[in-house]
Amino acid sequence: MNKLMDWDDVGPLFRDGMSIMVGGFFAVGTPGGIVSLLARQGTRELTLIGNDTASPTTGVGPLISSGQVSKVIVSHIGTNPVTGRKMMDGEMEVELVPQGTLAERIRCGGSGLGGVLTPTGVGTVVEEGKTKLAVGGREYLLELPLRADVAILKASKADRAGNLVYERAARNFNPVMAFAADLVIAEVDELVETGSIDPDEVMTPAALVDRIVVSRKEA
Amino acid sequence: MDGKERIAHRVAQELKEGYVVNLGIGLPTLVPRFLPKDVHITLQSENGFLGMGALDGEPRPGEVNAGGQPCGLVPGAAVFDSVTSFALIRGGHVDVTVLGGLQVDEDGNLANWMVPGKMIPGMGGAMDLLAGAKKVIVAMEHCTKTGEPRLLERCDLPLTAKGRVSLVVTELAVFGISHGEFVLRELAPGVDLETLRRKTGARFLISESLCEMEAAL
Numbered sequence: 001m002n003k004l005m006d007w008d009d010v011g012p013l014f015r016d017g018m019s020i021m022v023g024g025f026f027a028v029g030t031p032g033g034i035v036s037l038l039a040r041q042g043t044r045e046l047t048l049i050g051n052d053t054a055s056p057t058t059g060v061g062p063l064i065s066s067g068q069v070s071k072v073i074v075s076h077i078g079t080n081p082v083t084g085r086k087m088m089d090g091e092m093e094v095e096l097v098p099q100g101t102l103a104e105r106i107r108c109g110g111s112g113l114g115g116v117l118t119p120t121g122v123g124t125v126v127e128e129g130k131t132k133l134a135v136g137g138r139e140y141l142l143e144l145p146l147r148a149d150v151a152i153l154k155a156s157k158a159d160r161a162g163n164l165v166y167e168r169a170a171r172n173f174n175p176v177m178a179f180a181a182d183l184v185i186a187e188v189d190e191l192v193e194t195g196s197i198d199p200d201e202v203m204t205p206a207a208l209v210d211r212i213v214v215s216r217k218e219a
Numbered sequence: 220m221d222g223k224e225r226i227a228h229r230v231a232q233e234l235k236e237g238y239v240v241n242l243g244i245g246l247p248t249l250v251p252r253f254l255p256k257d258v259h260i261t262l263q264s265e266n267g268f269l270g271m272g273a274l275d276g277e278p279r280p281g282e283v284n285a286g287g288q289p290c291g292l293v294p295g296a297a298v299f300d301s302v303t304s305f306a307l308i309r310g311g312h313v314d315v316t317v318l319g320g321l322q323v324d325e326d327g328n329l330a331n332w333m334v335p336g337k338m339i340p341g342m343g344g345a346m347d348l349l350a351g352a353k354k355v356i357v358a359m360e361h362c363t364k365t366g367e368p369r370l371l372e373r374c375d376l377p378l379t380a381k382g383r384v385s386l387v388v389t390e391l392a393v394f395g396i397s398h399g400e401f402v403l404r405e406l407a408p409g410v411d412l413e414t415l416r417r418k419t420g421a422r423f424l425i426s427e428s429l430c431e432m433e434a435a436l
Contacts, residue, residue, distance in 0.1 A: 025266045025267075025285075025287075025301075026266075026283070026286075026287035027287075028266070028281060028283055028287070029281070051301070052341070052343075074341065075341055075342060075343050075344070076340060076341035076342070076343040077339070077340060077341045078338075078339075078340025078341055078343075079287070079340075081338070084338040084339065084340075087339070088338070096339070096341045096342060098342050098343075098344070098345075098346040098347050099265060099301070099305065099342075099343050099344040099347060100301075100304075100305030100308060100309055100344060100346075100347030100351075101346075101347070102301075103301040103302045103304075103305050104302070104305070107302055118309065118350070119309070119350040119351070120309065120346045120347045120349075120350040120351070121346050121350075122350070122380075122381060123328070123378055123380065123381025123382070124346065124377065124378045124379060124380065124381070125377055125378075126342075126346065167280055167281045168267075168279070168280065168281025168282050168292075168298055169264075169266045169267050169268065169281045169282065169283055169298070170280075170281040171267055171298065171299065171300045172266055172267055172300060172301045173300070173301045174300070175300045175302075176300060176301065176302050203300075
């Protein structure tokens with residue numbers, strides 16, 4: 001199966017109203033080429049799930065600035081004042097989730113689990129509306145799984161089969177998101193022949209990756 | 220040494236050889252520069268590192284701290300994804316976290332993530348760090364910019380976590396928190412008890428071993 005795509009074929013994979021998981025931590029590990037493509041083609045009413053909304057001009061920021069996003073599920077928006085303003089003005093819904101809880105909800109969504117019990121957020125506004133359970137004398141919140149229509153990942157290297165390798169802190173949410181979406185697209189800096197990545201070094205197994213697109217070199 | 224440096228200097232004395240430590244953004248990031256020379260700690264960073272170090276030479280792709288600033292990795296460092304990073308944090312594998320604060324109260328509650336009516340930055344990893352680190356130290360200035368106490372009987376800002384703070388270091392004093400009470404352990408030079416009481420919004424006990432803050436250095 002050929003997973004490698006031309007950029008011209010990537011755009012039609014997205015539709016208005018989709019939920020999209022986006023790898024990255026303050027834009028490090030965010031697939032910038034795919035975000036730019038979405039901005040250019042104007043896909044709208046998106047729900048974005050990721051760590052943060054970076055800045056107005058980095059990471060997923062441009063999609064928020066252009067009004068293409070109707071909801072974000074993130075742990076942090078403090079570095080993007082546009083997100084804060086749209087939240088205050090009621091133009092965009094913002095669901096704030098503790099970072100570790102976000103990771104675990106995505107893990108549940110991708111690994112067949114019905115939820116996770118975490119002590120994070122007990123006694124705070126995060127517990128509002130959630131089931132609380134005591135286990136071994138400590139209170140936990142039941143946090144439910146998260147999935148998306150599409151996950152867009154950024155890797156430094158892929159082989160043609162789709163095995164991925166990430167670089168340093170660019171790994172962050174990318175590997176767990178690869179489990180939790182119906183369609184998984186990896187934007188990669190370097191494409192190598194299948195077999196040239198040592199199996200011990202694969203960080204995301206090829207079976208999780210549906211499409212590969214190679215980053216355009218910056219001019 | 221200004222107030223913030225004095226706080227960072229004092230917090231550094233709490234860190235012991237071999238500790239795994241996560242430092243929040245802002246004031247806590249000053250702590251490593253005051254670490255005693257014979258104490259080696261491992262810095263954990265939410266975005267996926269154990270063994271984070273200072274930037275040494277040119278910035279390298281992907282080597283950034285949880286605030287997005289270029290950093291380095293020390294020999295023996297490890298890199299991992301967010302699931303692993305927060306398993307370390309929640310799972311009690313971080314010995315100490317040092318966080319800034321807006322308010323702390325006598326039940327060890329901390330408020331540091333939002334002020335109603337103002338732009339909300341989001342909690343990021345703070346709630347997980349509070350829930351899971353073995354020891355939580357709050358490093359903050361004793362009063363707000365307008366002179367309001369930050370140590371209170373009851374936080375009135377939304378909490379980041381309930382009952383997890385055990386030590387508070389300010390430029391004026393060091394307080395432990397146990398059994399629902401602040402316990403004054405150290406007082407900065409030149410600060411008298413009356414001044415401290417006026418600037419503190421809760422009653423506090425005085426430790427039998429009360430000493431001068433710098434004396435611990």
